[in-house]
Amino acid sequence: MLHILYVIAIIAEAMTASFSAGRRDMDYVGVMIIAWVTALGGGTIRNVMLGHYPMTWIEHPSYLIITALAAILTTFFAQHVARQKKLFLLLDAIGLVVFTILGCQLAMDMHMSSIIVIFSGMITGCAGGIMRDVLCNDIPLIFRKEIYASISLLTGFLYVVIFNFMGDAYHIATLVAFFVGLGIRLLAIRYDWSIPKFVYRDDKEQKE
Amino acid sequence: MLHILYVIAIIAEAMTASFSAGRRDMDYVGVMIIAWVTALGGGTIRNVMLGHYPMTWIEHPSYLIITALAAILTTFFAQHVARQKKLFLLLDAIGLVVFTILGCQLAMDMHMSSIIVIFSGMITGCAGGIMRDVLCNDIPLIFRKEIYASISLLTGFLYVVIFNFMGDAYHIATLVAFFVGLGIRLLAIRYDWSIPKFVYRDDKEQKE
Amino acid sequence: MLHILYVIAIIAEAMTASFSAGRRDMDYVGVMIIAWVTALGGGTIRNVMLGHYPMTWIEHPSYLIITALAAILTTFFAQHVARQKKLFLLLDAIGLVVFTILGCQLAMDMHMSSIIVIFSGMITGCAGGIMRDVLCNDIPLIFRKEIYASISLLTGFLYVVIFNFMGDAYHIATLVAFFVGLGIRLLAIRYDWSIPKFVYRDDKEQKE
Numbered sequence: 001m002l003h004i005l006y007v008i009a010i011i012a013e014a015m016t017a018s019f020s021a022g023r024r025d026m027d028y029v030g031v032m033i034i035a036w037v038t039a040l041g042g043g044t045i046r047n048v049m050l051g052h053y054p055m056t057w058i059e060h061p062s063y064l065i066i067t068a069l070a071a072i073l074t075t076f077f078a079q080h081v082a083r084q085k086k087l088f089l090l091l092d093a094i095g096l097v098v099f100t101i102l103g104c105q106l107a108m109d110m111h112m113s114s115i116i117v118i119f120s121g122m123i124t125g126c127a128g129g130i131m132r133d134v135l136c137n138d139i140p141l142i143f144r145k146e147i148y149a150s151i152s153l154l155t156g157f158l159y160v161v162i163f164n165f166m167g168d169a170y171h172i173a174t175l176v177a178f179f180v181g182l183g184i185r186l187l188a189i190r191y192d193w194s195i196p197k198f199v200y201r202d203d204k205e206q207k208e
Numbered sequence: 209m210l211h212i213l214y215v216i217a218i219i220a221e222a223m224t225a226s227f228s229a230g231r232r233d234m235d236y237v238g239v240m241i242i243a244w245v246t247a248l249g250g251g252t253i254r255n256v257m258l259g260h261y262p263m264t265w266i267e268h269p270s271y272l273i274i275t276a277l278a279a280i281l282t283t284f285f286a287q288h289v290a291r292q293k294k295l296f297l298l299l300d301a302i303g304l305v306v307f308t309i310l311g312c313q314l315a316m317d318m319h320m321s322s323i324i325v326i327f328s329g330m331i332t333g334c335a336g337g338i339m340r341d342v343l344c345n346d347i348p349l350i351f352r353k354e355i356y357a358s359i360s361l362l363t364g365f366l367y368v369v370i371f372n373f374m375g376d377a378y379h380i381a382t383l384v385a386f387f388v389g390l391g392i393r394l395l396a397i398r399y400d401w402s403i404p405k406f407v408y409r410d411d412k413e414q415k416e
Numbered sequence: 417m418l419h420i421l422y423v424i425a426i427i428a429e430a431m432t433a434s435f436s437a438g439r440r441d442m443d444y445v446g447v448m449i450i451a452w453v454t455a456l457g458g459g460t461i462r463n464v465m466l467g468h469y470p471m472t473w474i475e476h477p478s479y480l481i482i483t484a485l486a487a488i489l490t491t492f493f494a495q496h497v498a499r500q501k502k503l504f505l506l507l508d509a510i511g512l513v514v515f516t517i518l519g520c521q522l523a524m525d526m527h528m529s530s531i532i533v534i535f536s537g538m539i540t541g542c543a544g545g546i547m548r549d550v551l552c553n554d555i556p557l558i559f560r561k562e563i564y565a566s567i568s569l570l571t572g573f574l575y576v577v578i579f580n581f582m583g584d585a586y587h588i589a590t591l592v593a594f595f596v597g598l599g600i601r602l603l604a605i606r607y608d609w610s611i612p613k614f615v616y617r618d619d620k621e622q623k624e
Binding site: 018019021022023024025026027028029030031033034044048053054055058061062064065075078082134135136137 | 355
């Protein structure tokens with residue numbers, strides 16, 4: 001079940017990545033690389049951090065093909081796809097929560113401490129989007145807008161707490177983390193929630 | 209033979225990296241770091257992805273010295289070196305193809321699937337240039353101009369197909385992939401070939 | 417002793433990272449991530465390069481908490497903290513030297529060659545700041561201003577030379593590298609030392 005959602009999520013991420021690349025006038029190779037980085041980059045960074053080999057996409061090279069195809073096809077139906085904005089926000093929200101839970105599970109399987117389990121979920125959920133924005137020469141969106149990474153933190157936190165306090169309750173932890181995380185993400189989009197910003201200008205900079 | 213071409217290629221990459229750093233007014237340490245990232249970064253990222261240790265430059269620390277020296281020396285003869293533009297385009301093209309083939313070989317030695325072998329070649333050929341552009345705060349050139357990454361894909365594809373279909377024909381695969389890849393790259397430079405771009409502006413952005 | 421200085425240094429790095437994030441109007445999650453990357457990123461990149469697992473912060477997850485707290489608290493006392501500029505320059509200089517020495521020690525414990533030991537120190541000292549600047553969409557500061565990475569190189573060089581020529585003189589090497597590196601860094605700040613820049617404009621670019 002989580003696996004099917006994962007495949008749907010990487011396809012959705014690849015499709016949205018395609019638009020990021022299009023806004024920067026990239027060619028088809030650029031589109032493909034941005035799609036890979038966005039869809040598979042978070043899990044890759046997590047695996048590198050945890051020292052977990054092989055990478056997911058080395059075990060399943062078909063993920064590379066699926067995401068590349070999804071991104072390229074999106075360029076042909078861009079106007080049509082762009083109209084499905086709500087569907088993509090939903091798929092992206094599902095992706096964030098599913099990536100996070102899978103990241104937590106992997107760290108847990110490696111017997112990491114609770115803090116690292118939550119952290120692993122957050123890397124999996126967020127690092128792909130951060131790298132996409134760095135490659136497109138933007139300041140990463142999740143540092144500035146909407147409660148995106150916070151949802152990842154919360155989902156991971158719920159997962160760990162329920163798992164530990166209810167005696168290895170794998171299924172319940174997954175279900176609760178999934179639905180609460182997804183629910184709050186959708187509410188955050190609907191009501192435009194955000195967390196406070198830290199705006200700082202030092203004197204020297206102001207004078208310039 | 210491939211090894212000699214590899215050393216020539218990393219020197220050429222370090223020298224061109226020097227110009228990228230100079231366009232951004234970097235100091236000599238910046239020049240050196242950009243040279244390392246450009247010349248050795250692709251292979252490093254590939255090794256991290258595949259979990260192949262130690263890194264090439266840890267086995268051969270002299271590569272760090274050679275590339276640093278090449279980049280620093282270039283700054284002293286910048287005007288002279290810049291005039292050899294055609295030579296550098298040739299060396300860069302050789303570098304792309306040699307890096308790609310070496311990346312394919314490594315993945316093949318690790319018994320990776322064909323898709324990963326091609327992908328490994330592409331990372332080796334392209335990731336160094338991508339990281340150089342990110343550190344110089346540019347949108348990576350290979351996402352936008354010329355068929356660069358595509359040549360890497362094609363070279364890797366030829367290598368894998370010939371290797372598999374001709375019964376582990378290591379030498380033939382290397383030779384064909386090298387000359388076809390290099391030839392098309394040089395033709396692409398000569399006739400300014402490019403692949404289609406995906407240009408996308410969403411309504412909201414247009415209004416802004 | 418070095419360990420205590422290390423903890424002080426990651427706290428100081430996290431606090432200065434907080435200002436970088438504030439200059440880009442990041443929210444609290446952005447502040448936290450920039451703090452982690454700045455304080456712990458250098459050691460992480462070094463571990464990945466050397467293939468040394470687990471990461472420092474996986475062994476000591478408390479470092480993640482300490483640096484996140486330091487960065488968040490800084491946002492509440494920003495004006496007050498900003499006034500302590502000299503203290504932070506001192507702490508940052510200590511951090512640079514301590515990170516470098518710890519990076520050298522790790523590579524030495526792994527029996528790396530002298531060049532790699534120095535290189536490992538430099539990655540540990542500088543990569544965190546480079547990644548902070550990339551995520552904030554700046555050209556890395558250390559490529560352009562002040563002798564920062566050069567101090568790291570010098571500190572590592574002193575450490576390796578003394579260690580090797582005085583017969584595994586671990587304590588003397590650490591002490592000399594620490595005080596000479598720190599001293600020169602402070603002099604560099606005081607007298608605004610810098611190393612030459614390489615400024616290059618090619619004809620095509622000038623015409624544009």
